[in-house]
Amino acid sequence: MGDPRVRRTQAALQSTLIDLVQDRELSRISVADVAERAGVSRSTFYDHYRDVHELAEAACTAMIDDLIEAIPDPGTCDGAHAAADSLLAFFAHLDEHAGLYRGVLGPQGSARVVDHVRRRATVAAYVGARRAATGHEAPTDYTAPVPHDVPAAFTAGALIGVATDWLQHGCPSSPAEMAALTRPLLIALYREDGRGQA
Template identity: 80%
Template sequence: MALPRDRSTDLNDPRVRRTQAALRRTLIELVQDRDLSRISVADVAERAGVSRSTFYDHYRDVHELAEAACTAMIDDLIDAIPEPGTREETTDTLLTFFALLAEHAGLYRSVLGAQGSARVIDHVRRRATVAAYVGALRAATGGDGPSPADFTDGVPHDVPAAFTAGALIGVATDWLQHGCPCSPAEMAALTRPLLAALYHEDGRTRS
């Protein structure tokens, strides 16, 4: 198998970004029809219209491509982590969160499951912790406060934020592994009171 070249100097090349985006889109399409474990480099390359050597210029294998695809989507998905607030705000945000997971359930199921990617799981955990921490600060100040971009190196040790992140990952993973038996709306309705109770006890919710 060919080894990928050093890609650190390629990140600003629009051709590289286009090729990587095309490979990520292709994998997302393929995983709708079959398990990630049954998708080969040849499958992705053929569907994307590139050679196998081009694939290996960017990714070591399908697993690394899956990590890249999920990490990119998770950066958008984590923006939907609920900020403590009114019942309507929290439910709407949770609905978005679970709907985005359901849209690419096959891929998330593969990388968040028992045989999944530790890198992706850690990425979700860190981003979710930041989102929960920032949301609590904004709630406590009536909407003013820092943004997630202010915490690129993580947040101070914060038990409610870490608990929220872990709880959401656990609930979402269990839901995905069971084939999404409830709708995103039902998941939002079931999860909202649990998070509301957490932040009520923590004393950081706004009325």
């Protein structure tokens, strides 16, 4: 499980970065800024992360891991409501932390974070389709390997593409509007694929 002091320090540094990125671009935040605001020394910072970019990656992947069950599962029997709710939660989360996600998902961002989001979203879509096909409500193991699955990979890529475009344009539509625009596209994919009716 790890040392609780290490987890607390890492959580404090991640939380501090999330606060700082609300006021300025990620590229303009230094290690000294984070360390000072978090009340730790620079050497303590470097005990945990190489630089601000690695800290941003850790903060994003931790939040994505908490959020990932909200990735739409249109193949469930109550797929219309589940997809609407999960998409709203997804876009609301991105909107709340737009500065951070814009920094790591944008053109100068982190390939590691993009790949993490893509893999987690692919697993969520794959497991959702399997649940719809079998009716089995097994818990999701997001670390398990997933076979090549075109609709699941397409779903994950589409969500990342839409989210990144929205963030890069300054979130011009509300999370509710984004959910409403995205949901029919995902439902259509699942209907075309024959994985379930929403």
